[in-house]
Amino acid sequence: MSKWYPKNGRVIFHVDMNSFFASVEMAFDPSLKGKPLAIAGNPEERRGIVVTSSYEARKYGVKTTMPVGEARRLCPDLIVMSPTFERYRTASKEMFKILADVTPIVQPVSIDEGYMDITDCEAQGTPPELARYIQERIHHELDLPCSIGIAPNKFLAKMASDMKKPMGITILRKRDLAKKLWPLPVEEMHGIGEKTAGKLHHLQIKTVGELAAASPLELKRILGINGERLQNKANGIDTKPVDPEAVHEFKSIGTSTTLPHDTTDETEIRKVLRRLAAKVEQRMKNKQVLSRNVQVMIRYYDRKTVTRSRQLQDYMYTADDIFNIALQQFEAHWTQEPVRLLGVTAQDLADKEEVTQQLNIFNYESYASKEKLYDAIEKINKKYGNDTFKSLSSSEQGQVTTSFQKDFLDDYKKE
Structure with missing residues (x-):
């Protein structure tokens, strides 16, 4: 049993529902x-x-x-x-209840997947035994298939769960990297989108193994700090813990500036908001996070200050998105009085690599252009027209007004 539960390491599961x-x-x-x-x-x-x-x-x-x-x-x-x-939401809640019966250290990352830290579950059996128990119980009680990755960290567990579907259980240890992970195309590595893969191909890096062995300086030159992160993961290094509280976190990145003079000039105000949005975007990129809430702060000539925010359906991080939302908030709440200070803040942040967007009809236009779907969607729109990604206007319970993924995670926080 001790070989499965190392004294200094962790044992992590990634549970991924199949074709949920x-x-x-x-x-x-x-x-x-x-x-x-x-x-x-x-x-x-x-x-x-x-x-x-x-x-x-x-x-x-x-x-x-x-x-x-x-x-x-x-x-x-x-x-x-x-x-x-609503059917999917109910099934997901029941699935996560089963995971929580094994360990309280469960971190949902989307409606159909989550991480578990089972390091302290030695008394319940070996990791393969526990994985089979979870898989069989979900299948028996919910009639749903899932795949489970077993590894010493979250990244390797995620990669392992993708290696055998449906109903697979895969163990990925660091000593298995050369055989199981490194031969894979870089496009199949979690955290690498199409644009990043293109940059890596430009460096003649086409497999995960080549990424693991690449020049750190070249990677940093092409990808910035993200190059180091990706190379560490390609070498099986990931220190992020399974954090049950991650779903409760509300972080923010913001910046503000005092104007050279009080103004009501809308052109000048737009320029300031755009500059602030660009700064927020850069900081978000540096931290590799996405946001789904944008707040604008307005301080008037008499120092009266108001803040207004808008919750979004989907995650975003571009300066254009931040600027447009901030401008909408400003225009909706500006009293036409002279403005002394402006601030823009991105709130409700999440790690970019941990945000697994369930591919649904609410996500395409607003999010997919920043991820792997960009080229596919562009080609589809050119071929079939720009109405390809029409939103569904109603669900079983009426008008849809919020992201289904957000609703699920919000519900999970309350339990």
Whole structure:
């Protein structure tokens, strides 16, 4: 048993539900099992987009982000359904309850995945035994499949859980890196998007192993501080703990400036807000975080100060997004009196690498352009038109006004 529970190390699980939305629908309606199924926004429209698909559908080439029309051409028998979010929310809560029965050290990172630190669970069995117990219990009680990665840290556990799907259990130790991790293309490494992969390819770095052995100076020159982080992970180094309180954290990055003179000049005010937004963006990039709340502070000539913030549906970090939201808040609350000071703050932050956006119809236009989907979406829009990613206007409970992912994590905080 001691070989599984080192004195100085940790034992981390990453539990990843397989084809979650589709699997929940199959559990709810067993007649769907074994059939090609896709969950899509606006399924009645050929230009609606596939959110997720069953493994039976994937065998025909049906993929996430694919237009429904194209998916149906590949798989004429494809069953296409609209999302039923409350159903997914309920299933997720039950899944996390099962994880919490094993250890209180559970960190959800999205509706369908989370980390567990089982280092102190030696009395309950070996890590493979515990993984099988969790997997079998989720399957038996919820009729849902999951894959589990077992590793000494979060990054390796995440990579391990992706190596065998569905219903896989994979152990990834540091001594396994050369055989299991390093041969993988850099695009398959958690934390590397398409743009970063392109930069690495420019350096002739095409595998995780080549990244692990690359020149640190070259990586820093091309990727900045993120180059060091990625290389550490490629070498199996990740010191971030599983933090059950991470879901409760509300951090912020902000900056402000006193204007040279009190002003009501809207052009000057816009320039100041844009400059502040650029500073916030740079600090967010340095810290590798995303935000879903932007606050603007207005201090008038008489030192009266007001702050107004806006909660967002999805995470963002670009200067343009920050500026636009800050400007909207300013215009909505400015009294037309002379302004003495302006401030912009990004709040409700999360580590960029830990934000696993559940690919759904609320995320595409606002978030995907910053991640791996950028080129795919651009090509789809050029081919099928800019209305491809229409938002769903209602759910089982009426009008959708907030991000489904945010709602889930907010609910988890309350429990």
